[in-house]
Amino acid sequence: MRLAVAAALAALTVPLSAAAVDGDGHVVHQRREVPAFQAIQLAGSLDLEVKVGPAQSVVVVADENLQPEIVTEVRGGTLTIRNERDLRSYRGPRVEVTVPALDRLALAGSGNASVDGARGDQVLSLSGSGHLRWTGTAGKLRVELAGSGSAELDGRADRLEAAVKGSGEILGRRLAAHDAAVQISGSGDAELTLAGGALRASVAGSGDVRWWGEGRVEQAAVAGSGRITRG
Numbered sequence: 001m002r003l004a005v006a007a008a009l010a011a012l013t014v015p016l017s018a019a020a021v022d023g024d025g026h027v028v029h030q031r032r033e034v035p036a037f038q039a040i041q042l043a044g045s046l047d048l049e050v051k052v053g054p055a056q057s058v059v060v061v062a063d064e065n066l067q068p069e070i071v072t073e074v075r076g077g078t079l080t081i082r083n084e085r086d087l088r089s090y091r092g093p094r095v096e097v098t099v100p101a102l103d104r105l106a107l108a109g110s111g112n113a114s115v116d117g118a119r120g121d122q123v124l125s126l127s128g129s130g131h132l133r134w135t136g137t138a139g140k141l142r143v144e145l146a147g148s149g150s151a152e153l154d155g156r157a158d159r160l161e162a163a164v165k166g167s168g169e170i171l172g173r174r175l176a177a178h179d180a181a182v183q184i185s186g187s188g189d190a191e192l193t194l195a196g197g198a199l200r201a202s203v204a205g206s207g208d209v210r211w212w213g214e215g216r217v218e219q220a221a222v223a224g225s226g227r228i229t230r231g
Contacts, residue, residue, distance in 0.1 A: 023063030023089035032058040032072045034079060039104040040097065042111050042130075043082040046070065047094040052102055052117040052136070062093035070095070078104075107132060107149070118155075126151060126168065141177070143170055145188065156195075164188035164207065173212060173231075182209050184226065191231070201228045 036056060042048050058079065060070050069084045070093060081095050104123040107113055107130045115124075118136025126132055126149040133152045141157040145168035153160075153175035160177035162170050164184045172192040179197035182190050184207035192199075194215030201209045201219065203226035212231040220228045 020086040020088055021066060021069055023087070023093075024065045025090065026064045027061065027091060028064045028067065030060045030062075030067050032060060034058055034072060035074045037074045037077050037079040037099065038101055039078040039106075040099075040102065041078055041080045041106045041108070042095075042113060043080070043108045044111060045087065045092070045109060046081060046083055046111045047092055048081065048097065048107075048111060048113040049094060050097045050099065050102065050105070050113065050115045052100070052115075052119060053098045054100060055098060056100060057096075057098045059096040060093070061096060062087070063089050066093055105132070124151060141175075143172075145170065153192075160192060162190050162192070164190055176213065179215075180211070184209060203228060 058072055060067060062070060066087050066089060069087055071082050073080050087093055102118055106125045109128045110130055112131045114133040116135050118134060121140045122138050123142045124132060124134060125144040127146045128149055129147060130149045135154045137155050138157040140159045142161040143151050145151060145164045146166055148167045150169045153172040155175055157175060157177045160180040162182045164170060166186045166188055168188045170190040176193050176195040178195045180192050180194060180199050182201040184190060184203045186205045186207060188207045191210045194211055194213040197215050198218040199211055199215060202221040203209060205224045205226055207226045209228045210231050222228060
């Protein structure tokens, strides 16, 4: 009986150990040729650096033996980036992307991402524990958080629409938004700066909305112990 149990445990541990891949320490930059895209979806534990620029490029920076484990594919105008297995490396793998226009960025997992030079209407969504740093100028900027992740915003927007479900936080004090609409469900937090417009905010739970700048509160609704306050 004991031998049977031991054999069963051994059978379970083999796929778990095989699921993780250790890097060989030889970091290479591999350029990936992909069709044109306007949206990016990141899944897993990879880090992502996005720059809005004239020429599209996708470069994977990782240990040479980990390169085949990192998938970059485009379908329907969306670049999907994911790692097939758990990757272990002294320097975490990352993907460097330059794209002429970015409409949407979605993060799922524990990876971190940065976006520099964004322009136009944008949708940013995070599900998981990752962190996003966004810098740019937007007409309408929508930020959706589900989980414990965080989004750091810097720049300008005509309108900010923010939705937080869970314990995540939106760090938007360095984003000047003319108008803003914020919804929090749970213990998450959001901070922002108004640039002369109106704020509509609602909190259900223990989350907080804090705002700075010049403007007015057009609507403030709280259900629970949360707060909507001026900084």
